[in-house]
Amino acid sequence: MGVGIEVRGLNAWYGKNQSLNSIDMTVLANHVTAVIGPSGCGKSTFIRCLNRMHETIPEARAEGSVQVGEMDVYGSGSDPVEVRRRIGMVFQKPNPFPTMSIYGNVAAGLKLNGFRNRKQMDELVERSLKLAALWEEVKDDLHKKSGASLSGGQQQRLCIARALAVEPEVLLMDEPASALDPISTSKIEELIFQLKQHYTVVIVTHNMQQAARVAEFTGFFLMGSLIEYDKTEKIFTTPADKRTEDYITGRFG
Amino acid sequence: MNPPEPPEQLQKPATAIPSMAQVSRERKPAASTVLQKIRTSHPRASRIPDAVFAVIILLSAISVFAIVVLVAWELIDKSRLSLHQFGIAFFYGHDWDPVEGSFGAVPFIYGTLVSSFLALLLAVPASIGVAVYITEMCPQRLRAIISFLVELLAAIPSVIYGLWGIFVLAPLLREYVEPFLARTLGWTGLFTGPMYGLGMLAAGIILAIMVVPVIASITREVMTAVPQNQREAVLALGATRWEMIRMGVLRNARIGIVGGIILGLGRALGETMAVTMVIGNRPEVAKSLFAPGYTMASVIANEFSEATGDLYLSALVEIGLALFLVTLIVNALARLLVWSITGGTARVRA
Numbered sequence: 001m002g003v004g005i006e007v008r009g010l011n012a013w014y015g016k017n018q019s020l021n022s023i024d025m026t027v028l029a030n031h032v033t034a035v036i037g038p039s040g041c042g043k044s045t046f047i048r049c050l051n052r053m054h055e056t057i058p059e060a061r062a063e064g065s066v067q068v069g070e071m072d073v074y075g076s077g078s079d080p081v082e083v084r085r086r087i088g089m090v091f092q093k094p095n096p097f098p099t100m101s102i103y104g105n106v107a108a109g110l111k112l113n114g115f116r117n118r119k120q121m122d123e124l125v126e127r128s129l130k131l132a133a134l135w136e137e138v139k140d141d142l143h144k145k146s147g148a149s150l151s152g153g154q155q156q157r158l159c160i161a162r163a164l165a166v167e168p169e170v171l172l173m174d175e176p177a178s179a180l181d182p183i184s185t186s187k188i189e190e191l192i193f194q195l196k197q198h199y200t201v202v203i204v205t206h207n208m209q210q211a212a213r214v215a216e217f218t219g220f221f222l223m224g225s226l227i228e229y230d231k232t233e234k235i236f237t238t239p240a241d242k243r244t245e246d247y248i249t250g251r252f253g
Numbered sequence: 254m255n256p257p258e259p260p261e262q263l264q265k266p267a268t269a270i271p272s273m274a275q276v277s278r279e280r281k282p283a284a285s286t287v288l289q290k291i292r293t294s295h296p297r298a299s300r301i302p303d304a305v306f307a308v309i310i311l312l313s314a315i316s317v318f319a320i321v322v323l324v325a326w327e328l329i330d331k332s333r334l335s336l337h338q339f340g341i342a343f344f345y346g347h348d349w350d351p352v353e354g355s356f357g358a359v360p361f362i363y364g365t366l367v368s369s370f371l372a373l374l375l376a377v378p379a380s381i382g383v384a385v386y387i388t389e390m391c392p393q394r395l396r397a398i399i400s401f402l403v404e405l406l407a408a409i410p411s412v413i414y415g416l417w418g419i420f421v422l423a424p425l426l427r428e429y430v431e432p433f434l435a436r437t438l439g440w441t442g443l444f445t446g447p448m449y450g451l452g453m454l455a456a457g458i459i460l461a462i463m464v465v466p467v468i469a470s471i472t473r474e475v476m477t478a479v480p481q482n483q484r485e486a487v488l489a490l491g492a493t494r495w496e497m498i499r500m501g502v503l504r505n506a507r508i509g510i511v512g513g514i515i516l517g518l519g520r521a522l523g524e525t526m527a528v529t530m531v532i533g534n535r536p537e538v539a540k541s542l543f544a545p546g547y548t549m550a551s552v553i554a555n556e557f558s559e560a561t562g563d564l565y566l567s568a569l570v571e572i573g574l575a576l577f578l579v580t581l582i583v584n585a586l587a588r589l590l591v592w593s594i595t596g597g598t599a600r601v602r603a
Contacts, residue, residue: 056488058393085491095482099504108500109490159486166490 003069153184371457475509
């Protein structure tokens with residue numbers, strides 16, 4: 001089951017440039033929450049702060065409080081490796097491991113976790129591929145084909161399966177469908193809708209229709225600040241803030 | 254796209270969607286006539302540079318084959334006497350006695366292979382370590398400096414390495430390293446016998462230092478070329494830094510790294526001066542790495558000027574032929590190794 005996320009006073013920097021200004025946001029467990037906003041508004045930075053991927057970029061740093069379930073992500077005793085094991089992430093550009101088979105890709109996270117039991121691993125790989133709606137398409141080539149030999153949409157679902165295999169509590173998706181064609185996109189969206197039964201999903205998207213289709217809650221970011229955060233319907237029908245309205249009606253961004 | 258409309262339709266009054274022909278009739282920018290002129294005046298002009306370029310490139314490509322064939326032919330031709338005298342026995346004969354006129358290549362083939370593989374054994378881990386440090390761990394400011402220093406190692410003339418080997422490395426080996434190895438690993442039989450300092454071990458170490466820059470700089474290049482998203486993918490799964498380097502970087506770069514090792518091996522097999530100065534130059538096959546040896550390149554360099562008699566000269570050229578063949582075989586084996594690791598699949602895609 002997924003867990004909720006409490007973000008309090010989150011600030012982030014790239015070198016001297018502040019890219020997030022004290023963000024407060026509560027993400028409900030087992031729901032899909034979308035983060036929208038124009039390019040450079042800090043939405044990707046925001047979700048990369050949730051699993052401490054932000055700090056892997058040279059000179060980038062973040063401060064504030066992020067509570068994921070029981071885990072204090074930026075607490076003094078918190079280990080980024082442990083954080084990332086419990087919070088899965090899917091990136092904008094599909095990034096399967098080209099030197100590994102399809103099976104190897106899904107099992108990669110399990111192996112990192114010290115998983116050795118072959119039979120259980122087979123089961124987990126199958127389960128993850130089924131969850132990612134890729135099983136039927138690849139079940140005959142699990143060991144034969146490389147992760148890079150799949151189509152773009154399949155690669156992205158493979159990356160989702162890889163993230164799900166380690167049974168995270170939260171799944172972060174950074175524009176997961178922006179590099180894909182409409183058919184692959186709708187498959188991914190359908191999948192996201194299914195996933196909320198088991199996971200808390202936070203998805204960054206610059207496609208507002210996508211946010212409207214998949215998310216129950218939507219946050220609008222602008223220039224590093226969270227301008228408005230509410231039920232998706234409310235954001236897209238009667239936004240409280242003028243800037244949100246301008247953005248969703250296409251007056252800028 | 255609609256198919257081109259028949260000409261009579263042009264006479265019709267303009268409908269909502271004008272045809273292409275109408276559009277082009279209506280708009281007549283000044284540039285179009287100039288372009289028309291250029292297009293019609295030299296219809297095939299642009300093809301000539303292409304053809305010239307293709308011929309030049311083809312010639313360069315053929316020249317590579319031609320040089321290899323010529324070298325091989327010349328080696329066979331000049332060693333005809335020795336080939337005729339000893340036949341295939343030359344390649345398994347152990348004797349190298351110019352006075353008696355008996356020549357066998359085994360001690361030299363052995364010396365070349367052992368010194369080169371010893372060099373790789375020492376250089377490969379060191380080079381990969383250097384490359385990993387430079388690309389993954391080193392502070393940005395130091396990166397350029399260390400890369401430059403490593404590449405500088407490749408620019409030092411090999412005779413300088415030889416001198417360093419004689420005056421610094423050999424005494425060190427003789428006084429400290431070899432006694433220690435004899436005490437701890439003497440039972441293997443690889444580290445026994447008199448300790449001269451100069452010998453197979455010294456040659457292997459000198460060669461290792463000389464091939465580190467080759468392997469390290471190529472490894473660094475291919476590691477840098479691994480897309481950042483591969484590193485992120487591994488990190489996001491909850492990997493430690495070492496796991497990220499192993500799974501996200503080295504694994505993706507392994508074909509390139511093996512390529513670098515092959516280049517390094519090529520350098521080690523052919524290196525002449527520095528090896529000649531430290532290997533001891535005694536044509537025998539000894540199990541102990543302390544013992545002096547001899548390599549194919551060294552014997553040619555040492556004895557060519559004093560080779561009296563046609564058979565002696567011819568035998569030395571045949572050593573050259575053997576070196577040529579050994580290099581070919583080793584490279585082919587290395588390619589085969591790469592091919593078997595990767596199962597014939599392609600390299601990292603960006």
